[in-house]
Structures are given as structure tokens and as C-alpha cells.
Amino acid sequence: MKKLIFTLSLFFTLHVGYSQSMFQKYFVDSTDNAIDVSNFLNAGFGFLPVPMVITEPAVGFGGGLAGVYFHGQKKKEVTTDSTKSFDNNKDLPPILTAAAAMYTSNGTWVTMLAHQGSYHNDRFRYTGAIGYMSINLKYYGGQGLEAGEYSFNMKGFLTFQEFLFRINKNVPFFMGLNYLYFNNNVTFDDQTAETEPLQAETNLGGMNVVTMWDNRNNTFTPTKGIMSVTEFGIFDQALGGDNDYMNFSHRTYFYQPIIKEKLFSGFRLNYEAKWGDYVPFYELPFVTLRGIPALRYQDHNALVGETEWRWQVFKRWSAVGFVGVGYTAPKIQDFNFNQSRVAGGLGFRYLVASDYGLHAGIDVAKGPEIWAWYLTIGSNWFR
Incomplete structure (x- = not known):
């Protein structure tokens, strides 16, 4: 029994010691002894389990x-300051x-x-996703419905x-196409037992021509550079959808x-428009700002401007302040800039992966x- 207890004790001690050593190796930055997941991401094995907290109102x-899973190798750092800037090379984006x-x-x-990545020294970029979902939202009226709250499921x-x-390997300008397909079953429920929920299948199928300029110094938490994207395309029955309409977004x-190393600014401008014979209500552009629920303010045209400022307070910790304004209109000439939707707030960031310049x-x-x-996690302006 004593030998068994001794053996188990030794095994437990060695296991704890090994676990601590592995944690130190993969989740602690040896330069400042702070929590950092860079070494784990660079190790090139397995998937990093990431718990998600959803807070969308x-x-x-x-x-x-x-x-x-992070493929490839870590970035080439070109500065030594706390911003952790990286050269716009083949490893950007990861x-x-x-x-x-x-x-x-x-x-x-x-x-x-x-899956997302860049290939052949960033000559090609690909983003792809497939999924199955059931999303419960509210529609706030329009297109023949009076203003109010209508619960529906997609x-x-x-x-x-x-x-x-x-096009040119020395110029960060890209062109290409994207395609979206959604086999969508929509159900409206008025919460009345006497009536059956209204159900309909409205498939979406659309393709856009895309142009993009992207010279940001980092894709996760940029501190310098510009990303400017324009999309123009069509949703059509020939592409798998049920409705024909046009799409433009910038x-x-x-x-x-x-x-330097202390105060960083960011500015965002978004404009989106959809027009045609019939644009599904859930496809109408809407104001996208922190503090405003998705689909709350919708119309055929939506314009949003926002600014965010980050102050590097101490080592890896920083404070964030942001404010934005949004507008909607049935036509572009109908924007009323005296009727704005304003939202703003405060937050904090921690540099969680220094090799990737990733703040959360x-x-x-x-x-x-x-x-x-x-x-x-990263920038709030993810696309």
C-alpha cells in the first residue's frame, strides 16, 4: 500500500509538473511572463478550443x-513597440x-x-463557409407591414x-467574385394559439464582383492602413434564388x-443598397452599430459612420472608446441627416497573442x- 501511495503521489507530482511546464511553454510569453497564446498557435498541431460568448441583443x-486551427508560420515582426506591427507579407492574413x-x-x-487564407505570397485570398442554422429575430415593419415587432425564424x-x-504583387489591390446561397425557410409566429404560423421558403442566390484595397498592418487588430471594399452584383433565380434584385455595398x-505606442484611431464608413422587384425583408440593409440590435433600423439604403480610439494604458492593457451614427432611407436621395441613430460606448482590450497582434x-x-x-476578439469591424 505504501508503495502504491508513493507511486501514485510521484505520478501526480510529475503530471502536475509536466502540465505546468506545458502551460508555461504554450500559454506564457517568456519576455514578460504574461498570458499569451502565440506559442500554441504557432505550434502547428490540433485545433485551439475557443469558448464563445454571444452578446448580440x-x-x-x-x-x-x-x-x-492556424496554418502556416507566425508573422515577421517589423517593429518592437507595443503595437506589434507586422509586414504585409505572405503571412497576412493568416x-x-x-x-x-x-x-x-x-x-x-x-x-x-x-476557412480563410492567402496563398502564393498573397496573390490569392479565399474565404469560405458552410453552415446550418436556425435564427430567431424580430422584424420592425415595412414592405406592407405596419411598424411593430414581428417575431420570425430563419x-x-x-x-x-x-x-x-x-493583380500586381507589389500593390495591395484585389479583384474577384463572391457567391452566397441560403436555402431559407422563414416562419412568422404571432404567438396566438388560434392561428397557424405563417411559413414560406425564400431561397437566396447571389453573386458579386468585388474590388478591395488592403494595406492594413494587421488583420486582427490593425493600427495603421486602409481596407476599402466595394461589391456590386445581382441576386437572381439563375443563381439559385427565388427573387431578382441588385446589390451594392461599400x-x-x-x-x-x-x-506612437499610446493612442490609435480608427474610422469606418459603410454604405449598402438593395433594389429590384422584391428584396426579402431580412435582406434589407440595416444600421450596424454596437448598441443597436441587428435589423432594428432597416430600409433599401443604409449609411453608417463610426470612429474608435484605443489608448495603450499599461503593457498589454488598453482602453477603447467608440461612437457611431447611422441612417436609413428608401432611396439614396431620401436620406434625412437630421434623423440619425447614434450609439457609442467604452471598453478594454488585452493583447492575447503578441505574434499575431491579436487583442481581445x-x-x-x-x-x-x-x-x-x-x-x-480582434477588430469589431471584421468585414
Whole structure:
């Protein structure tokens, strides 16, 4: 018995010591002894399990789990300051694959497999995703319905595929195509036992021509550079959809350091328009700002401007402030800039992967109607 106890004790001690050693190796930065997942991401084995916290007001509080695999090698660091800037080389953006599942308090659930990466010294970029989902949202009226809150569910299979090509290897300008297909079953439920829910299948199938300029110094948490993307295309029965309409969208993100290693600014401008014989209500552009639920303010045209500022407070920790304004209109000439939707808030960031310049943190925002909080990994302006 003594030998057994001694053997078990020795095994436990060695196991704890080994676990601590492995944790130190993969999750602690030897330069400052802070928590950092860079070494694990660079190790090149297995998927990194990433717990997800969902805080989008439109679907309620929830969570999930993603397995993320980082392909390739770490970036080439070109500065030694706390911004962790990286050369715009073949490793930008990184190649990653993710599988995810999530569930929220209002019954929304999503399962998805996605891949993103750049190839041949960043001459080609690819983003692809397939998923099956059931999403519960609210529609706030329009297209023949009076203003109000209408609960509905979207359920079906979705795939998105995008291929971009860099025309000149020395210029960060890309052109390409993307394709979206959604086999969508929509159900409206008025919560009345005497009536059956209204159900309909409305498939989406659309293709866009894409142009993109991207010289950001980092894809996760940029501190300098511009990303400007324009998409123009068509949704059509020939592409797998049920409705024919046109799509145009433009988004520009501009990042500029103000005080070296201390203060960083970001500016965002988004415009989206859809027009045609019939644009499905859930496809109408809407104001996308922290503090405003998805689909809350919709119309055929939506314009959003936002700025975000980050102050490097101490080592890996920084504070964030942001404010934005959004507008909607049935036609572009009908924008009324005296009727704005304003939202803003504060947050913090922690440099969680220094080799990748990846920051993560929490934002608290106030919109015209609600308070909301968001878990942010990387930039909030992800596309």
C-alpha cells in the first residue's frame, strides 16, 4: 500500500509538473511572463478550443465553442513597440480553419465550418463557409407591414464563397467574385394559439464582383492602413434564388496611430443598397452599430459612420472608446441627416497573442433604446 501511495503521489507530482511546464511553454510569453497564446498557435498541431460568448441583443445572450486551427508560420515582426506591427507579407492574413457551434437564450443555434487564407505570397485570398442554422429575430415593419415587432425564424443551409486575386504583387489591390446561397425557410409566429404560423421558403442566390484595397498592418487588430471594399452584383433565380434584385455595398476602414505606442484611431464608413422587384425583408440593409440590435433600423439604403480610439494604458492593457451614427432611407436621395441613430460606448482590450497582434476585450454600448455589451476578439469591424 505504501508503495502504491508513493507511486501514485510521484505520478501526480510529475503530471502536475509536466502540465505546468506545458502551460508555461504554450500559454506564457517568456519576455514578460504574461498570458499569451502565440506559442500554441504557432505550434502547428490540433485545433485551439475557443469558448464563445454571444452578446448580440437581437438573438439574446448565449455561448458556443469553436475549434480554430492556424496554418502556416507566425508573422515577421517589423517593429518592437507595443503595437506589434507586422509586414504585409505572405503571412497576412493568416490561414485558418474553424468549426463552430453556438446557442442563444432565444433559441437561436448555428453550426458552421469556415476557412480563410492567402496563398502564393498573397496573390490569392479565399474565404469560405458552410453552415446550418436556425435564427430567431424580430422584424420592425415595412414592405406592407405596419411598424411593430414581428417575431420570425430563419432556418436552413447557407454557403458563402469568395475568391480574390492580387493583380500586381507589389500593390495591395484585389479583384474577384463572391457567391452566397441560403436555402431559407422563414416562419412568422404571432404567438396566438388560434392561428397557424405563417411559413414560406425564400431561397437566396447571389453573386458579386468585388474590388478591395488592403494595406492594413494587421488583420486582427490593425493600427495603421486602409481596407476599402466595394461589391456590386445581382441576386437572381439563375443563381439559385427565388427573387431578382441588385446589390451594392461599400465599406472603408481607416486606421492611424496618433501618439506612437499610446493612442490609435480608427474610422469606418459603410454604405449598402438593395433594389429590384422584391428584396426579402431580412435582406434589407440595416444600421450596424454596437448598441443597436441587428435589423432594428432597416430600409433599401443604409449609411453608417463610426470612429474608435484605443489608448495603450499599461503593457498589454488598453482602453477603447467608440461612437457611431447611422441612417436609413428608401432611396439614396431620401436620406434625412437630421434623423440619425447614434450609439457609442467604452471598453478594454488585452493583447492575447503578441505574434499575431491579436487583442481581445469587452465593450459596453448605449444605443437609442438599449444598453448592450459585446465580447470583441480582434477588430469589431471584421468585414
